[in-house]
Amino acid sequence: MSIQGLCIAPTTAKALLDNSSRLTTGDPTLDKVLCGGIPTRGITELSGGSASGKTQLCLQLCLTVQLPRSLGGLAGSAIYFSTENAFPSRRLFDMIDAFRMRYAPYRSTLWDPATHPWGEKVLLSHLPDLETQEHLLLFQLPVLLAKQEVKLVVIDSITANYRSENLDAQPQAYYYADRLQGLFRLAQRLKSLSEIYGVAIVCINQVSDLMLDFDHPTTIPRPIPTPWIHPHHPVIQRLGKQPALGLGWSHCVNIRIMLWRGDPLLSTASTHASSDPPAAFQSPRILYIIFAPHLPSQAVEYIIAPTGLCGQSLQTLDRASPTMMLPIVSQ
Amino acid sequence: MSRPIASLNLSPRLSDRLLHMGYRCVEDLKDISTLELAQDVGISLADAQLIMQHIQPADHPIVSASQLFQKEQQRIAIPTGSKALDQIFGSMGLEPGRLYELLGVPGVGKTQLGMQLCVNVQTPQHLGGAGGQAIFIDTEGTFVAERAQQMAQSAIQRWEQTALAQLPHSGITPTPLPTVEDILEGILYLRVLDVAELDTLVKQLRTFCEVHPGYKLVVLDSIAFPIRASFLDKTQRIRLLHTLGYELHALAREHELVVVITNQMTTRFPTLSSPAAQTSGTKSVSPALGDTWSDICQYRVVFYWDGDTRYARVLKSPFLQELSAPFSIEVTGIEDSNV
Numbered sequence: 139m140s141i142q143g144l145c146i147a148p149t150t151a152k153a154l155l156d157n158s159s160r161l162t163t164g165d166p167t168l169d170k171v172l173c174g175g176i177p178t179r180g181i182t183e184l185s186g187g188s189a190s191g192k193t194q195l196c197l198q199l200c201l202t203v204q205l206p207r208s209l210g211g212l213a214g215s216a217i218y219f220s221t222e223n224a225f226p227s228r229r230l231f232d233m234i235d236a237f238r239m240r241y242a243p244y245r246s247t248l249w250d251p252a253t254h255p256w257g258e259k260v261l262l263s264h265l266p267d268l269e270t271q272e273h274l275l276l277f278q279l280p281v282l283l284a285k286q287e288v289k290l291v292v293i294d295s296i297t298a299n300y301r302s303e304n305l306d307a308q309p310q311a312y313y314y315a316d317r318l319q320g321l322f323r324l325a326q327r328l329k330s331l332s333e334i335y336g337v338a339i340v341c342i343n344q345v346s347d348l349m350l351d352f353d354h355p356t357t358i359p360r361p362i363p364t365p366w367i368h369p370h371h372p373v374i375q376r377l378g379k380q381p382a383l384g385l386g387w388s389h390c391v392n393i394r395i396m397l398w399r400g401d402p403l404l405s406t407a408s409t410h411a412s413s414d415p416p417a418a419f420q421s422p423r424i425l426y427i428i429f430a431p432h433l434p435s436q437a438v439e440y441i442i443a444p445t446g447l448c449g450q451s452l453q454t455l456d457r458a459s460p461t462m463m464l465p466i467v468s469q
Numbered sequence: 470m471s472r473p474i475a476s477l478n479l480s481p482r483l484s485d486r487l488l489h490m491g492y493r494c495v496e497d498l499k500d501i502s503t504l505e506l507a508q509d510v511g512i513s514l515a516d517a518q519l520i521m522q523h524i525q526p527a528d529h530p531i532v533s534a535s536q537l538f539q540k541e542q543q544r545i546a547i548p549t550g551s552k553a554l555d556q557i558f559g560s561m562g563l564e565p566g567r568l569y570e571l572l573g574v575p576g577v578g579k580t581q582l583g584m585q586l587c588v589n590v591q592t593p594q595h596l597g598g599a600g601g602q603a604i605f606i607d608t609e610g611t612f613v614a615e616r617a618q619q620m621a622q623s624a625i626q627r628w629e630q631t632a633l634a635q636l637p638h639s640g641i642t643p644t645p646l647p648t649v650e651d652i653l654e655g656i657l658y659l660r661v662l663d664v665a666e667l668d669t670l671v672k673q674l675r676t677f678c679e680v681h682p683g684y685k686l687v688v689l690d691s692i693a694f695p696i697r698a699s700f701l702d703k704t705q706r707i708r709l710l711h712t713l714g715y716e717l718h719a720l721a722r723e724h725e726l727v728v729v730i731t732n733q734m735t736t737r738f739p740t741l742s743s744p745a746a747q748t749s750g751t752k753s754v755s756p757a758l759g760d761t762w763s764d765i766c767q768y769r770v771v772f773y774w775d776g777d778t779r780y781a782r783v784l785k786s787p788f789l790q791e792l793s794a795p796f797s798i799e800v801t802g803i804e805d806s807n808v
Contacts, residue, residue, distance in 0.1 A: 143514055143673055143676055143677050143680065144659070144670060144677055145669040145670050146659050146660065146661060148659050149657075149658050149659075150653060150656060150658055151587075151605070151612070151617045151618075151652075151653040151654075151655075151656035151658055152650060152653035152654045152656075153658075154614035154653075155614035155615065155618055158613075158614055177613070179610050180609075180610040180611065181610075314736075318697070319697070322694070322697045322698035325698065326695065326698035329609070329610045329662075330662045332610070333610060333660060333662065367574065367734065367754045367771065367773045368574075368754075368773070368774055369574050369736070369754050370574070370774075371574075371575075371576050371577075371774065372774055372776065384736060385734060385735060385736050385754065386697075386733075386735065388574070388575040389575050389691075389693070389733040391575070392610055392611055394575070429575060429576025431584075434800060
């Protein structure tokens with residue numbers, strides 16, 4: 139059947155399936171949760187509180203993207219845009235050492251810094267303010283992707299420059315409307331780039347406390363009890379933390395992943411009664427798939443190992459288990 | 470008496486072309502199809518349609534309400550997979566000839582239903598399905614073929630059971646069921662990158678579906694994203710929404726297919742028009758694209774969370790009450806909720 143008369147070259151779901159690719163996280167448990175890894179189409183959002191492991195996971199991806207396709211990588215390099223924090227180069231090189239050890243048995247060239255300069259293939263760029271951020275991502279990134287074999291774009295974080303903008307300048311609603319349009323435009327450009335060049339896009343997002351704003355009945359009487367349309371997924375409602383940038387941005391991301399870390403002070407107090415030495419203790423960390431078109435809601439415990447995030451036990455968040463699985467938010 | 474081509478109100482380019490190819494009068498065009506005309510004269514299908522519109526007397530038959538009702542009764546609806554959810558869209562699912570709008574916050578299941586319908590529309594005719602194919606217009610990059618594959622696998626298992634149940638009564642040899650590959654081949658995927666592409670594409674769909682009558686479903690997921698990301702000012706945006714609405718309505722009506730559009734939700738800030746809300750300063754969640762768009766769609770359904778359960782609710786429908794129904798999304802696809 140010839141397909142003519144459309145402005146867009148059509149394809150079928152079958153062809154899409156045959157060409158689908160993923161970027162491995164390097165960890166079998168996490169890959170299982172993510173159905174192979176980070177897709178190379180669309181925006182993957184990674185949010186979580188401070189020290190939950192967002193940057194760790196991104197560094198890890200900057201290295202796995204360099205692996206040959208036979209090992210789940212994309213045989214390309216990564217570009218890392220940082221905003222508020224300086225790039226943790228020391229941690230990256232520790233991780234590179236761990237990666238050398240791990241992958242040398244599979245491919246000897248991955249061992250030798252001369253044949254595989256891991257660090258050379260992580261490109262860095264700093265986005266000091268919103269103007270630079272928009273300019274670099276909208277106009278310079280496309281040129282870079284066209285020229286170089288970049289297969290992963292990390293933005294750490296998408297939020298910081300929006301949050302540090304001056305709010306007093308104009309009325310809140312107008313400010314948010316402008317910000318939203320900027321975010322949509324950025325998301326559209328990033329998605330197009332990922333579509334054209336087969337690049338995985340990972341955006342780190344900060345979290346904010348879930349305000350009870352939406353839980354209060356609105357002044358317009360509703361026929362059914364409030365909250366009727368809650369803007370957040372039940373998992374987020376339970377965690378009490380929401381990814382920043384609001385509902386508009388939530389619509390822009392294809393996959394939303396949240397990292398949660400137990401309060402290190404609290405957990406040491408409760409579980410440290412046993413004989414574990416303090417140095418060996420890590421506060422519990424859980425990765426949640428909040429939504430993704432191809433993944434069920436799942437949670438997996440992880441630790442931070444020399445090679446980055448390392449999944450422990452996988453649990454499905456079906457109707458029965460979430461209360462057991464999720465920490466109950468204290469008010 | 471024959472009417473000369475030159476008397477038609479066509480552009481000089483088209484009438485010259487027709488005369489050049491040997492068409493002298495309107496009667497010469499009587500017995501050929503639009504497609505044949507386009508091929509024979511070497512013009513685009515749209516031009517050929519334009520010519521046909523000029524020569525055909527306006528065909529607007531008057532039907533009675535009962536005739537229309539009977540005709541609507543015979544249409545084969547596309548089931549969602551959940552009986553309760555089917556009730557929200559009609560009685561048996563989404564009915565051909567209609568334009569549906571799906572609303573909901575991210576992750577609540579709009580795209581899931583879109584993908585599920587792309588599979589369910591392909592239920593073979595001998596099992597009571599529409600036996601059609603689907604067009605999925607993706608503006609957000611959310612369509613994941615692996616998920617469609619999962620849904621197709623479980624759909625085939627369901628069809629096998631239905632076919633087995635029919636078998637002892639009919640006594641005829643079973644018709645082979647489509648394979649997973651067939652189903653995935655039956656979903657035409659169009660990735661729209663911006664609002665200009667969306668505008669052009671939607672205007673081409675009516676002609677496209679005329680040439681390819683096998684398509685019984687068009688999913689547009691979502692209409693909001695490219696529009697919200699565009700530089701259009703308010704007037705341009707309203708005009709575009711009206712055009713898109715008109716084209717999609719016409720597409721559903723003329724080709725008797727189901728059109729499903731997904732839309733996003735937005736945070737509504739208190740405004741001057743609702744002073745009460747302004748004083749309390751409460752935000753609420755409402756459909757994106759504004760009031761203009763809410764007038765365009767006749768059938769609006771919103772998906773939302775209540776606790777851990779997904780619900781669908783009729784926001785606007787000419788014949789349904791404001792019902793709510795729970796549904797659930799499993800690995801196998803959309804199903805009835807067991808709460």
